Amino acid sequence: MPELPEVEVVRAGLERHVVGATISDVEVLHPRPVRRDPRGPAGFAEALTGRRIESARRRGKYLWLPLDSGDALLGHLGMSGQILVQPPTAPDERHLRVRFSLTGSDEGREMRFVDQRMFGGLSISTGGAELPAEIAHIARDPLDPQFDDDEFVRTVRKRTSGVKRQLLNQNLISGVGNIYADEALWRARIHGERPGDRLSAAQVRELLGHAREVMVSALGQGGTSFDALYVNVNGESGYFDRSLHAYGREGEPCERCGTPMRRVAFMNRSSYFCPVCQPAPRRRRSSAGRGGAVPHAE
Helix, strand or coil, X not given: CCCHHHHHHHHHHHHHHCCCCEEEEEEECCCHHHCCXXXXXXXXXXXXXXXXXXXXXXXXXXXXXEECCCCEEEEECCCCEEEEEECCCCCCCCCEEEEEEEECCCCCEEEEEEECCCCCEEEEECCCCCCCHHHCCCCCCCCCCCCCHHHHHHHHHHCCCEHHHHHCCCCCCCCCCHHHHHHHHHHHCCCXXXXXXXXXXHHHHHHHHHHHHHHHHHHHCCCCCCCXXXXXXXXXXXXXXXXXXXXXXXXXXXXXXXXXXXXEEECCEEEEECCCCCCCCCEEEEECHHHCEEEEEC
């Protein structure tokens, strides 16, 4: 799934190419991508036609385009979604789902929502130009100037859940997905199952710093593209996958100590780590009611 750097690359491309344009026509080629909009495909298209795009914004993995009506076009790329900007003469993509014809540029352009697996989607957020109510619960991301580092550190250290699980909690910190969580943990030499309350404030702060660094590096390389699905608005792939130290490197030598990297199942995904540089947390036993001693992770 695209994570913060990949979504930010798309947002920046939309800011360059579609802000200031007017949506002259909307063609919904498949109803599933607009399934969350109560207007239905026809109402969705009608509500957007004639509206001017004022900006391109992001919260975590969500994108939205504020409109001159005060509403917003809200989007999530899901597993395989792409938002492309194409000339009208470009051939239709195989999995083209929604076409937006734009006016206001020298040549005229189309903004196209392409989604092979159709887990992504688009909807109109009424009054959502500043911040769509649908995503107001999502936390700020670590690249947001208003992200509160101190509050993040305090919250992580209060919780007994594993630190990787917390990194993936979009209500605590948004935009960090599986790839960049594994990379940040490898850089910080922390195992993802280590409980937050067993980390020092300095360790959590260092981990947050590494999460920022790895995502900024990925942004500079256009994101991470493991296949042709992850592209910017011009259809170009990122190449940060060449710089990964942990994710996807099962069996390869750790770049610090040479130990073969490991992969374990984690929340229907995979975690990649070095068993030497990132030792698994030891277990301790503690009393818990009538049940007596139960295992508890340190």
